[in-house]
Structure formats: C-alpha cells, structure tokens
Amino acid sequence: MMADLRELYQETILDHSKRPRNFHEIPHPDASAVGHNPLCGDRVTVFLRLSDGVLADVAFVGQGCAISKASASLMTDAVKGKTKAQAHELFEKFRRMVTGRPGDPVDTPSLGKLAVLSGVCEFPVRVKCASLPWHTLEAAIEAKKEIVSLE
C-alpha cells in the first residue's frame, strides 16, 4: 500500500469498520439521532443512555463507508463514561485533527485511539465521513429531532 493510503486505512480503522464496537440499538434510549450524508448514502443512528449528565452507554447502527463506520465505532468507545461537556470537547479536538494540515501535531494523549483517523486530513472529501457520527452524537445530546444532514 502507498504511504498516504496506509495512513487512511490503518489496521485499527479496518478492524473497527469490519467489526464495529457498540454496533446495536439501545432499547428505550434516553436520546437518539439520525445522521445522513446524502453524497455517499452514509446513514448512522446514535443511541444514548444518560445518567446524571454522563453518557452511560452509547451505541450506533447504520451503513456507510469504512471511515464513517470506524469513526462511529471508535467514537462510541471513546465517549462512553464521559460527561456531555467532555464529549463535546473531545469532538472539538477530533474535528481539529481531521480538518488540520498533514503534519500538524496530533493531540494523542487526549484523543487516544481516535488519533488513528488523523490520516483523514489528507483526504478533505472524507472529513464528512469521519465527522458524521460525531455530528449525530451532538444532535442526540442536544435532543434534536430532525435528521442531521451533511452535504
């Protein structure tokens, strides 16, 4: 594989896209939201169980490309047990990473496993794929009823 391609499709990303974690519905969730990227047909639904402002459980279902699926899978692992504010802060850091310039320093201590998606910044058209689950999570947290649409 070529260098930039290896960046985009790292082993961890392929693993999470093939075997996504928390890939199920949460029955009677405290919140949920649907995200849709009409450009590529990606569709994701994020479910939340909240306990005292903490994301006690997070899960998702949907169909999409390897990047969006891996991003959703990694996201659910990363935000579980975090407060709404912490989840939002993590999204901000994640957003900075995928929209940054190739070679920018990556805040690996705070991003943890999410850092494997840093290669996305070399492929600007794929930023939406990586961000869709996060936008959908935010919508669920803010209990927005309408479908999140990234176009």
Place this chain on the structure above:
Amino acid sequence: MAKPAKMLLNVPAIKADFPILQRKVRDRRLVYLDSAATSQKPKQVIEATTDFYSRYNANVHRAIYELGEEATREYEGAREKIAAFIGARSPNEIVFTKSTTESLNLVAYGYGLKGKLQKGDEIVGTVMEHHSNHVPWHFVKDHKGAVLKYVDVNDDGTLKIEQYDELLTKRTKIVTVTLCSNVLGTINPVKEIAKRAHEVGAVCVVDAAQAAPHMPIDVQDLNADFLAFSGHKMLGPTGIGILHGKPEALEATEPLLGGGEMIREVHLGRASWNDVPYRFEGGTPNIAGAIGLGAAVDYLTNLGMEAVRTHEMEITQYALDKIGRIKGVTTYGPKDVKKKAGVLAFTIDNAHPHDVASILDVEGICVRSGHHCAQPLMERYDLPATARASFYVYNDLEDVDVLVAGIKKVQEVFA
C-alpha cells in the same frame, strides 16, 4: 478478451489535445474515468473561449460595432453547428441554456406549468431518470395538480417498455425519458417511445445529457418534441446547455426568464416577446460557453460520432469482460454493449463505493461514487451507492487495465 490490435480512434493523438491529461495526480498518471459527470476539454475548446475574451469580447445582438458583430457571428455560428450536429432542421430550433437541468426546467415550467396542462393531466417518466428529469416534474405536480407516473426497470437495467401500454392514456400530456442512463448506461428506445407518446397526443421530452456526447443523434429520426443536453459533458465548457425543440413545441412554451434579449417591446406593465429561440434567452447569455461548445462540436464532428460510439463500445466491452470477471465485483446495467453506453456502475464486496473511490484516487484514477443523482433508481435496486467508471474519446484499454489493477488493490485492503 484479447485487446484489439488497433483502436478506431487515435487515442494518443487525442490525449495530446487535452492539457489536463498531461498532469499527474498524487504522482501518478491521471486516469480520468468520470466523463459522465463532466468531460475534460481539448485545447481547441479552451483556445476558442480564450480567443473570444482576448480578441472580440462584446455583447451579442446589440452592439453596433465590429466587435459586437464578430461576437454575434460566432455565437450564432455555434448555434448553427449544434443544429447540424443533431440534425435539426434549423438553428432556430436550438435554445441556449446553462445546462440540461435548465433545459428540462424550461420545458417543465414553460410547457407544463405555464402552458396547456390541466389539473389531472398525466406525465409519464421512468425510474431511471437523473434528478434533473424528476424534480422539475414534481413542480408541475405540486403547482398544477398533474399526475406523475413512472415506467419501471427490469433487473438487467432495461426499461419495462410494455408498461407504456398501460401508462399511456388520453390523459397523458408529457412523456419524458432519458436517452441514456447515467448509472446503468442503458440506451433507451426513444424513437419508439416518442411514437407511442404521439399516438396518445402527448409530447415527448428527452434527456440526452449522456447521449449527445457519445453517439450520433438525429432529432428528426428520433422525432421527440424536446431534447436537452449539456456542453460540459461533450468536451465543451460548463455553464452552457442546449434545448432542442420542434418549432411548434417551442411556440407553445412560455419563457422562464424575463429580461433583456427575450423581448420585442417593453412598456410599463406589459411586454411582447422576441421570436423563438431568443425569447428563451433572457439576459446576456454565456457567449464564451456557446462559442466553446461550437468548438467542441467541431472536435467531435472531426472524430466522427459513429467512430466515437464504436470506440466506446470497444472499451466498454473490454471493461465488462475484465471487470465482470473479477470475483467479488458486481456490475450493473445491460451487458450487451449495443444497448449500453460507456458507463459502468459497479460494487465490490465488503468495500463501500466511497472507500473504493478513495483508494482508486491514490492510484490516479478518477471514478464517481455515490447515488449519481439517481436516488429513485438506486432505491429500486436497493443500493445505497455504487462506484461508476465512464469512458470517453481520450480513454483507451490501458486505462481499463489501470482500473482493474486498482480494483484488485481495493480488494487487498478490504480482504
């Protein structure tokens, strides 16, 4: 399948005419397989538009000076070339618009919405249309109470022609169909469909955006009432489109844009209109675009549209054989190249089309991925998305070989 010894078109010479094909993408040779979205432009077209801006830029039909006369002559000359290209009886049957989309909207608005259609009148389309031949008719339904009906597709990507027996009635006023599907490549029997439309007293509206660039079109033989296509998919600039209409069909169409150029006389509160086709060209037109499209038509005419079609059939056959044989790859649309243009939609098991396009991009290959502005068709086949390769005069069998190698790379990544 063995490669034919020599292709009909001199592709190396053609490639040399396209400056963009000399560039590299991610350090690879650019293999452009997305001409169904937009074609690349030969230097002859680029020079024709530059020439207009650098030598005789002036507004058309108004200026009483040499520059204006030259601009008008070239602009109207382009109209004549386009008329000849599709076998129109007169340049007056050619309306310049900005795109196929605008052409189809002009018909939906001017003939459907503002024209003679009554509440309950029926419009028959198909499920394989591009969004630009769906949504304008939704407007006619929503604002005029027209009833929309659709011909379905077979699993092999052809139209269920027999459904016209039932769908066409004396209430049918408009029958609209694409000459060539932008996803499946299916070439539809439009001549027959137009005949059927006329038998019930309807007009036939044809979306030729994917056909005009790739095969000979004779509007008199097809005998449709309106036919729309775009410049940018046939080597021409963006922002220029064509609506061909039979004189009586254009006369029955109200203008979409009011303003300069399209009028004969204007008084406070009322105006009379210019003749067809000028009444549809309100505002300063895309003069450079029209002139560029004229140069594109010259280029294609020089190659010969029969030769273009034969060339693309050869490539498509080769691609169907090569790609269709890869295990884990599914192709969509007719397998018989006599019924199919150079458009090949495909999916790879366990790989989302978006990932396919990204991996191919790294190899320097441009393909489209997504729903191709044909969501009703994608729903019909229960596909969220596909990848799509499309071919044109500057592609050769080697480009297909590069694509095949790229597809195998995708399979390695997602093995």
